[in-house]
Amino acid sequence: MRIDWAARLPGRRGADEAPADTDELPRQRRGTTPQMLGRYPEFDVLENASHWDATTRKAVLDRVENVPPIRFFSAREAATAGALCDILTAQDREPRIPVVNYVDEKLHDASLDGYQYYDMPDDRDAWRLVIRGLDEQAAARGGVETFAAASGELQHEIVSDFAQAKLHGGVWNGLNVKHAFSLIMRGVVQSYYGHPWAWNEIGWGGPAYPRGYSRFGSPHLQAAEREPWEGQEAYDRDVVRDELEEPPS
C-alpha cells in the first residue's frame, strides 16, 4: 500500500488530531535515527564523513561521540530540562539525541543568540526560571516534586499550556511566556536538528563539503535527482517486505 505522506501532515489532517505517521514509517535499517523513526531507511549521513573536510568532520562527529557533560544546570534542573526537551521533541524512548546536554553546553559557554527581549531576563536566567516554573506546575497539578517526576500525560498538558502562553503567576510573572517558549524552542531545535541522527531521520544530505552537489534538478525535471549517496525516501510501510516504489512523478 502506497502511503500519502502529505495527507498525514498536521496541517492537512486537522490540528487537534493525534500524530498519525509513526506507525506507518518504514523500519529504519541503516543509520541511527531518534527512536529509529524516519523515512530514509537505507540512509546514514555518517557514512559520508570521510568526504567532509577535517574541521567539519570533527565538529559533527563530536556531537555523536563526545556528548558534553552537564555543567550549567544542577542535577535537579537537568532532570526537568531533560524531560522538557524530550517532550518538545517527542523523544519517548532510546535512541535519543541528548538535547539537554547540548542546551547545557550552549548556556555554559554563554554562546547565546545575540538578542534579549526587553521583557525577558538573560537567556541563562530565563532557562532556570522556566525550569522552576515547570516544577511548580507539576507540584500544583500532580502533587509531585518536579516536572521530571510527573507522568508523561501531565508533562504534555503543562507544556501545551506553556506553548500557548497560558501559564500565569509565580515565576511566570517575571517572564514574557511567549518569548520564553520561543527561547526554549530555539535552543531545543538547534540541538536536535544540529545532530546527524536527525539528519538521517529527515533525509538531509549533510555537510557536503568539499564534495558539493551535482544533481539538484532543473526547470525541466519534475524532481531533484538524488546523488548516488543520498537516501531514497520510502513510501511503503515495510521496506523489507515490499519493493520500494519510485517517488511520484
Added chain:
Amino acid sequence: MIGSLLKGSLRMPRDNDSPYLLDQHKRGLQNLDRMRRYSRSETVELVVVGAGAGGLTLAQRLARAGWKIVVLEKGPFWDPDRDWVSDEKGSSKIYWTDRRIISGNDPVEMGKNNSGVGVGGSMTHFAGYTPRFHPSDFEVRTRDGVGVDWPISYWDLKPSFERCERELPVAGQDWPWGDPHTYPHAPHPVSAAASVAWRGARDCGIEMRVGPVAIANGQFGNRPHCIYRGFCLQGCKVNAKASPLITHLPDGIEHGVEVRADSMAVRVEIDESSGRCTGVTYMTGGEERFQPADAVAVCGYAIESPRLLLHSTSRRFPNGLGNAEDQVGRYVMVQGATQIAARFPEDLRMYKAPPPEISSEQFYETDESRGFARGFSLQTVAPLPIGWAEHVMAEGHWGAKLREYMRDYNHWTVLAVLCELLPQPENRVTLSSYKDDNGMPVANFSHSKCDNDRKNVEYAAGVMQEIWDHAGAQDTLRIDRDAHLVGGCRMGFAPEDSVVDATHRVWGVPNLFVCDGSVFPTEGAANPALVIHALADRLAGLLKDKRI
C-alpha cells in the same frame, strides 16, 4: 555594447587584484605575512571602524590612492579552512551574538538573522542576493509622499554599482526592473525546488528571473566555482560567494591596509577646541589603546555605528557625535521578510544549489490600487534543517507534529519577500543600562511597524500564497520575520534631519565619516549589500580626488 555581451572571466575588474591574490586550494588570505603594521605613535590618514562591506571597500580604494589606513574589527580574522564548518549549528561564531536588547511593538531578532562579526562583516553569511536599488528608491518622498528623499540619486551611484558588480562578481539574468541592466556572470542553474516557485509564478503572470547573486559562475581569478552545497548563510568555505574578506581586502593589503582584528572601538576621540576627531580608542586583549588618525570612518552597521557615536561623548559633544539634533540612532529600518513554505508531491531537496535562486521585482514600485505606498521583492530561499525547524515552530508546532513536518523536509520549498518598511523616528538605537565586557553600554533597538508596513507585508504574503496555489502546493507554512538592518545614521540635507551629509561626513565633525548601511535614508525592497559596496566606492572616489 560589446562589453554587455561578454560574460565571465572576460570581464575582470580593474583596480582590484583580489581574485588573483587568493589561492585556488586554500581559502584564507595568502598575503597576510605582507600586511603592513603601523605604529600606534604614527598618525595614519584614516582609521576605519568595522571590516565589512563599507569599511573594507573604502579601505581598499583609498589604499590604492596611497592612504595609510588601519581597520579596527571587533571580531577575528577568519580563515575559512580553519575556522568555518560546513554545518549550521557550528556556525554561530560568525554571527554577532553579544547581547543586544530588542524592544518596541515589533522587536527584531538579531544574531544570525542580520548581524555579522569578524573580518568580512555580515557579508560572510549573507544569502548572496545583490540587487541594485531602483532609481525611485532615492526619491520616495517626491514620488510617493512617504519616507524621505536621498541627497544623492541613482545616477550618482550607477557607475559604482557597475564597478562593484564586476568585483563580486554578480551572476544573473539580464535585469528588466528599475534601471534595466546586465550582469557580468551568467545565471546559475535553477534547482528543482526553485523551479516549482517559477512554475507557480508563471502561471499567475508574475515574472521571475535567476539571480542576481554574488557567486562566481565560472573562473574568477583564483576563486573556485560554486559547488552548490547550500551553506551560503553559514559562511562560504568555497570562496565562490563574495564577502569583502576575499573581494576587497586581499588587494587592500597589497596597498598597505592594516586590519587589527579582535579590536573593539569604544570611542572616537575629539579635539575639544577644533571639534575635529583625533583617532579611535579601542579595546584589545583587555587593554585600552589609541590609534591617532587624520580622519575616521565609522563602518559598524546600523546598530554598532550609532552605538559608537552615542558613546563618544565629550564636553563639546555631550550627546555624542553628530547628535546635536538628536538624530543618531533614529530611523533604523528592517525589511518585512515573511516567508511561506509550500509542500509538493515531488522530492525537491531544497538544500541543494545556492539558497538564493530566483527573484522578482515586479511588485517593487508603488501601485495605488494595492492600498499602501512602496512595495516588495520576491525571492526563493532554502533553509537548512535548523532554519526549517524555526519555520515549523513559528506556526506553533512542537513535539510529534514538529517532527512530522521535519521528516517531510525534502518535499518543501520556500518563497520569501522583502517588504520596504518606512523610516520612523522612534525605530531607534539607544544605549541600554546593560554593559558589555568592556564596560560599554549595549544597544537597545526598538522597532514597531506602522500601518503602511503591515499592509505591505499582508499583501506580499497574499502574493506568495497565490503563487503556491497556482503551483499546486499541498500544504503551506508561514513565518513572519524581518531581515537586514539599515539606517540609524542617515544621510540627509541638513543636521536637523540626518547624521551625515551627501558626502558621508558627520554634521559638525569635518573629518569624521560614516560609511555603511546605517546611512540609508530609506531601504528600498532590495537586499542592502551591493548598495553598501557602491556607497563606499563613491565615497572613496570623492575622498581620493580631494573633492571633500
